[in-house]
Amino acid sequence: MAPSIATEVGRFRLGYVADPVVGHESYRGMLAIPYLRWAPGGKWSVISLRFRCITPDCKHEYHGKYNTLPGDRPRMYNTIALAQNDDTIGICEGEIDAITATACGIPSVGIPGVEAWAKHFREPFLGYEKVFIFADNDDNGQGKSFAKKLASDLPNALVVPAMEGEDVNSMVVKHGKSALTERVA
Numbered sequence: 001m002a003p004s005i006a007t008e009v010g011r012f013r014l015g016y017v018a019d020p021v022v023g024h025e026s027y028r029g030m031l032a033i034p035y036l037r038w039a040p041g042g043k044w045s046v047i048s049l050r051f052r053c054i055t056p057d058c059k060h061e062y063h064g065k066y067n068t069l070p071g072d073r074p075r076m077y078n079t080i081a082l083a084q085n086d087d088t089i090g091i092c093e094g095e096i097d098a099i100t101a102t103a104c105g106i107p108s109v110g111i112p113g114v115e116a117w118a119k120h121f122r123e124p125f126l127g128y129e130k131v132f133i134f135a136d137n138d139d140n141g142q143g144k145s146f147a148k149k150l151a152s153d154l155p156n157a158l159v160v161p162a163m164e165g166e167d168v169n170s171m172v173v174k175h176g177k178s179a180l181t182e183r184v185a
């Protein structure tokens with residue numbers, strides 16, 4: 001069964017931009033994805049936001065499918081996954097895939113696109129037995145170049161391609177959690 005959407009919306013603090021603050025009007029109607037960091041004091045803080053257009057059939061002419069706040073630098077999404085004491089971890093291209101993989105029981109961080117991967121992101125992954133690189137397979141090879149780039153930086157990487165024509169999220173939505181978990185078993 002696919003993980004409950006309601007639970008994940010709560011856990012990842014996803015929001016909907018109904019009434020934007022001044023200067024954020026272009027994000028109206030979009031899904032707001034907060035970048036959360038867990039402070040040692042026991043509090044979540046939002047260090048940044050990204051916005052995903054969720055208007056059906058939108059061609060994204062005047063905005064991107066994903067939108068970063070002006071001047072923000074690329075960040076790693078869901079870094080709390082790194083704080084879990086596991087031998088393995090996943091890296092997805094994008095926030096939604098990271099949410100889906102984590103909800104399927106594979107703690108995963110998200111990188112907002114291949115261009116966003118930075119050399120200093122490498123270090124925290126080196127102690128893992130295996131790092132699953134979830135490669136989208138719905139985007140004319142973009143997912144493959146993402147996986148190739150990361151795998152060349154991480155000696156413990158294992159590239160896990162999605163089914164033909166799918167990304168992590170669409171695959172789990174269509175075929176259930178096992179479609180993903182069986183790929184890393």
Ligand SMILES: [Zn+2]
Binds near residue numbers: 054059060061063064
């Ligand atoms: Zn759009």
